[in-house]
Amino acid sequence: MRQLLYICLIGLLALSCDDGDVFEVNLEFDQTLELCLDANVGDYLLYDTKVDPNESLSLLFPIAGNDDIFNPPSNNYEKTIPINGTSTMFNYRTYSGDPNDLICQIIPNPGTTITNDYAAGSGAEAKFVTSFDDDDEDGILSEFEGRGAQAADGTYPDAIDTDGDGIPDYIDQDDDNDNILTINENADPDGDGDPSDAVNTDLNFTNGDTKPNYLDNDDDGDGVPTINEDENSNSSLTDDFDETGTDPNTARYLNPNAAESFTAGEMSENEYTRTIVVTVDIMNANISIASIDDQTLGTYTFTITLPEDN
Numbered sequence: 001m002r003q004l005l006y007i008c009l010i011g012l013l014a015l016s017c018d019d020g021d022v023f024e025v026n027l028e029f030d031q032t033l034e035l036c037l038d039a040n041v042g043d044y045l046l047y048d049t050k051v052d053p054n055e056s057l058s059l060l061f062p063i064a065g066n067d068d069i070f071n072p073p074s075n076n077y078e079k080t081i082p083i084n085g086t087s088t089m090f091n092y093r094t095y096s097g098d099p100n101d102l103i104c105q106i107i108p109n110p111g112t113t114i115t116n117d118y119a120a121g122s123g124a125e126a127k128f129v130t131s132f133d134d135d136d137e138d139g140i141l142s143e144f145e146g147r148g149a150q151a152a153d154g155t156y157p158d159a160i161d162t163d164g165d166g167i168p169d170y171i172d173q174d175d176d177n178d179n180i181l182t183i184n185e186n187a188d189p190d191g192d193g194d195p196s197d198a199v200n201t202d203l204n205f206t207n208g209d210t211k212p213n214y215l216d217n218d219d220d221g222d223g224v225p226t227i228n229e230d231e232n233s234n235s236s237l238t239d240d241f242d243e244t245g246t247d248p249n250t251a252r253y254l255n256p257n258a259a260e261s262f263t264a265g266e267m268s269e270n271e272y273t274r275t276i277v278v279t280v281d282i283m284n285a286n287i288s289i290a291s292i293d294d295q296t297l298g299t300y301t302f303t304i305t306l307p308e309d310n
Contacts, residue, residue, distance in 0.1 A: 031298030075154020235265035
């Protein structure tokens with residue numbers, strides 16, 4: 001990897017090495033990439049900029065055939081595409097002002113221009129490695145939800161699925177399938193992500209158990225599943241009370257003396273977030289003023305919600 005190069009630009013910038021003039025090229029950027037997507041043109045543009053001096057590194061490549069880079073079929077997905085100088089381009093550029101006034105702008109701010117543009121020719125390659133991390137954002141860290149060790153293919157084959165609904169706990173917003181989201185079952189009272197202090201309502205009840213509420217489909221131990229204590233079937237269990245019973249101020253699903261069973265309301269749809277990290281390396285790139293054997297261009301990080309069309 002060659003990050004800091006001092007190049008004598010005879011003929012390029014009309015400077016003379018004999019006079020001691022040296023053009024400094026610093027390819028060490030912060031490596032936090034931004035993405036432009038122009039569906040009309042049909043290209044992705046990943047880029048990194050800096051000021052003082054005003055410079056950018058950018059990689060342009062077609063959208064068609066490359067959506068798997070940002071929507072990988074598996075974790076730790078790798079793909080390499082050739083840089084040909086036409087449809088796929090890697091450029092180092094200098095500017096007369098802030099590059100962000102020009103790059104990726106539909107209507108560029110006036111006053112900033114490209115002063116030098118050096119493009120890699122054929123033979124260079126861009127290597128992408130895409131990884132992702134899923135989380136249900138229920139307040140419990142995935143490591144405490146039985147996710148287990150990651151296999152070589154990036155999956156978690158031993159992940160625990162408490163309620164057997166086909167969704168592992170670490171991406172299941174309702175771990176016990178009782179129609180109360182885990183985040184609403186006091187699974188982490190102290191907010192440290194560790195559920196060791198999770199609330200267990202029926203621990204000391206006659207027919208109670210040792211399961212915390214967020215993993216217990218019968219939170220009050222009365223023999224009626226929590227999901228069937230939804231008296232008005234509106235999918236909310238916090239507004240159902242046994243007004244004529246001994247404890248009219250406690251919701252039915254937490255009241256062992258309210259043991260009537262009702263038709264369950266509509267189940268909540270499950271969503272979870274996926275944080276995707278795309279790492280880009282540029283290899284064998286010759287931009288006339290610098291030769292790059294292997295350099296990390298940077299990483300692009302973004303988050304989506306799955307399923308995407310919920």
